[in-house]
Amino acid sequence: xxxxxxxxxxxxxxxxxxxxxxxxxxxxxxxxxxxxxxxxxxxxxxxxxxxxxxxxxxxxxxxxxxxxxxxxxxxxxxxxxxxxxxxxxxxxxxxxxxxxxxxxxxxxx
Numbered sequence: 001x002x003x004x005x006x007x008x009x010x011x012x013x014x015x016x017x018x019x020x021x022x023x024x025x026x027x028x029x030x031x032x033x034x035x036x037x038x039x040x041x042x043x044x045x046x047x048x049x050x051x052x053x054x055x056x057x058x059x060x061x062x063x064x065x066x067x068x069x070x071x072x073x074x075x076x077x078x079x080x081x082x083x084x085x086x087x088x089x090x091x092x093x094x095x096x097x098x099x100x101x102x103x104x105x106x107x108x109x
Contacts, residue, residue, distance in 0.1 A: 002045065009042035011105055 016035035
């Protein structure tokens with residue numbers, strides 16, 4: 001995980017350096033500020049004592065499990081609301097319609 005972050009920030013720094021070189025006067029300051037921030041992020045990612053990364057790494061497996069559980073729950077809800085057999089969905093909607101109109105007196109005039 002740390003290696004992926006370092007690679008990502010290294011690419012960002014290289015891109016920002018290119019942007020600073022190509023920037024005109026109106027955008028140069030903006031790109032320079034972004035370059036400083038990118039270098040700071042890279043330095044933080046390379047720091048073996050970075051608490052944020054340590055905490056992320058230590059909680060990663062539980063986050064993956066929570067995400068998988070949430071995904072499964074969402075898929076179950078989706079499949080309940082939108083079954084693969086369209087006949088079930090049509091039947092449910094027709095039943096809902098019939099339940100809603102059964103209180104209407106069609107003979108009222």
